[in-house]
Amino acid sequence: MEREADLYPHVKAYLEAQGYTVKGEVGAVDLVAIRGDEDPLIVELKLRLNLTLYHQAVTRLRLTDLVYIAVLKPTGRNARRALRENRILCRRLGLGFLTVRNDGVVEVHCDPAPYAPRKTKSKREKLLREFHRLEGDPNAGGATRHGIVTAYRQDALRCAMYLAEAGAEKGAIVAKATGVPNATTLMRDNHYGWFRRVDTGVYDLAPEGRQGLADWGDSLS
DSSP states (O other), rough: OOSGGHHHHHHHHHHHHTEEEEEEEETTEEEEEEEEOOOOOEEEESSSSSHHHHHHHHHHHTSSSEEEEEEEHHHHTTTTHHHHHHHHHHHTTTOOOEETTTTTTEEEEEOOOOOOOOOOHHHHHHHHHHHHHSSSSSSTOOOOSSOOOOOHHHHHHHHHHHHHHHHHHEEEHHHHHTTOTTTHHHHHHHHTTEEEEEEEEEEEEEEEHHHHHHGGGGGOO
């Protein structure tokens, strides 16, 4: 299939098998299907998923709640992910999602329906914990010069700053001095490569940690 028009006869046949009368290019709409006294069903056709297709489909929601997008079914390594992500997007927009295989088979990935988002309590609580743990507003404008500042990185910076002044120290003492309760675990895991263990439970600042302070030190207000 090389043209949007190549999708039309397959989608038309699919809808006609469900009792619809189908006509193409009705006004600005690619396909309109009517069945009895039901609301009209609209399908916007494109060979590939793109933002223009979504703009067109959302505009058609002014005419009816039964709006679908239809595209040639994607193939390749990322096809499954593309289908999943666009199915989720269609559900959020209240759109239906059809794909047409190269052999002409039409597949329905979702039907139009009002979107009622489900809140995830655990993710909400995690978001709020991160918000309250962050000191100041270090990511104003979207990102820092070196990347996003997390509460975990701020804790690592507190430990690094303490070791830069005090020298090698036991994790328990670092935790008490910095207010970072998991300081020992943080320095042991050493996700950023900033720390080095010099004895059991004793850590010092690695050269990478000094560079980390230079790069990220202004993230703590």
